[in-house]
Every structure is written in structure tokens, then in C-alpha cells.
Amino acid sequence: MSTLHTVNKSPYERNSLTSCLDHLTAGDRILLIEDGVLAARKGGAFAQALQDAKGACAIYALGPDLSARGIGQSDLVEGIETVDYGGFVDLAADATRVCAWL
């Protein structure tokens, strides 16, 4: 029944993440990919917004995109789970629909 929302833009450049967070239904999942993973770094301006969303929706970030940008596991906002490409496929396959926030 749930939606997988993907966000691939930096929240500091575009409002894709904010718009995504504004259109969630409880039980949905969010996957941060490409520049979208920049939101997942602890201490950033969007850390609190992700924390707030986490109550109703699980949040994931794509590991290879984090590594590429020098963001380590210990740098992540607490509770954000890292997935690899296989995990990305699993999330998409488990979801009823995928909604991309570009």
C-alpha cells in the first residue's frame, strides 16, 4: 500500500525534499539518492525535518552516493538507514508505487 519517495536533489539547492516531506502518507518510505543524500548529514539544516518525518516514515540513504560525497555512517542523522543498490531495488519492489521528487 505504501509509496517509496525518492529525492535526488540537494535540499540546499532545491525544495524537492521539503515538497516530498509535505506530501507523505504514514507508512511511506523515503530514499535519498544522488545529491539528495546531502540532507542526511548530521548538523545540517534539514536534520530536524528528517527526524520529524521519521516517526511516520522510514528514511534511507544510498550508500554509494554517501561514500562518493565523503559522508560516513557516523555522520548520518540518527535513524537513517544506509542501503546499497540491491536495497534500492528491494525498496522499489516492496512499494506499491514510486514517486520521484526531482
Next chain:
Amino acid sequence: MSDEQKRKTFLYLNRRAPFGTIYALESLEVVLIGAAFEQDVSLAFIDDGVFQLMNNQDATAAGMKTFSKIYRALGDYEVRKLYVEKESMDLRGLTLDDLMPITYEDENEDYAEKPSIIVINKSEMAGLIASQDVILSF
């Protein structure tokens, strides 16, 4: 499987202003292609996407095609549900009067002209997203 069973709900999610990028025009082209497959099509306009429906667009002097006229023809392709988010309009100082008067003819009511634009709020938009089979983002 009958045709009716195969019918799916498609939502085209538009979040970009027209002309600055190719997204709005590409979206419209995909909508028209998709319309040929007789699916249940809805369009959503969020964020700068609401600017796609502005009335009185004229891109002639800018050297581009004024493709906004095509939105008015969507009703003929059975694309009759254009959902526009109220919060996005409010933020940009827009009201329904600023948008094109897009209508369709209802064959069940003696071809009465009915508005295709439906203004909904953020939480209704979230519900719309959660009710679709397929979402195509532009």
C-alpha cells in the same frame, strides 16, 4: 483480462515552471502519448508547476512555442483532472482567476462544459499521490 481490468491510474506530477527548462513541455507530450492508451490520467501541479497553467502566456517574442494552448485541448483526449495545489498558488500570489479556463465536455450531461482544474490542498494532494498506480514526475 478485460480492458477495464487493465486500466490503471496514472498521475503526472509537475513541479517546474514552463520555458526555463524543457520539463513542462516534455510532460505534456508524454501525457498526450499516454492518453492514447486509455488509462485513468490525472495531472498534478505543485510548487512552480502551477505556473504552467498561467493564463495569457505568449512565448512568441521569446522565440519559443506557446505550448500552453495544448492544455486546453486535453479534455478532448479524456484528460480531465488537473489538480492544482492551493498552498503552491498562495505562495506565488496566484488565484484560480490567474489560470487558464480549462474545460471539458461531459458527454453524460449533454456535452456541458465543465472545469478540468481542481484546486486541492497539500494533504489532499498527499492522498491523491497515495491512491495512484503509477506516478510520473517532471
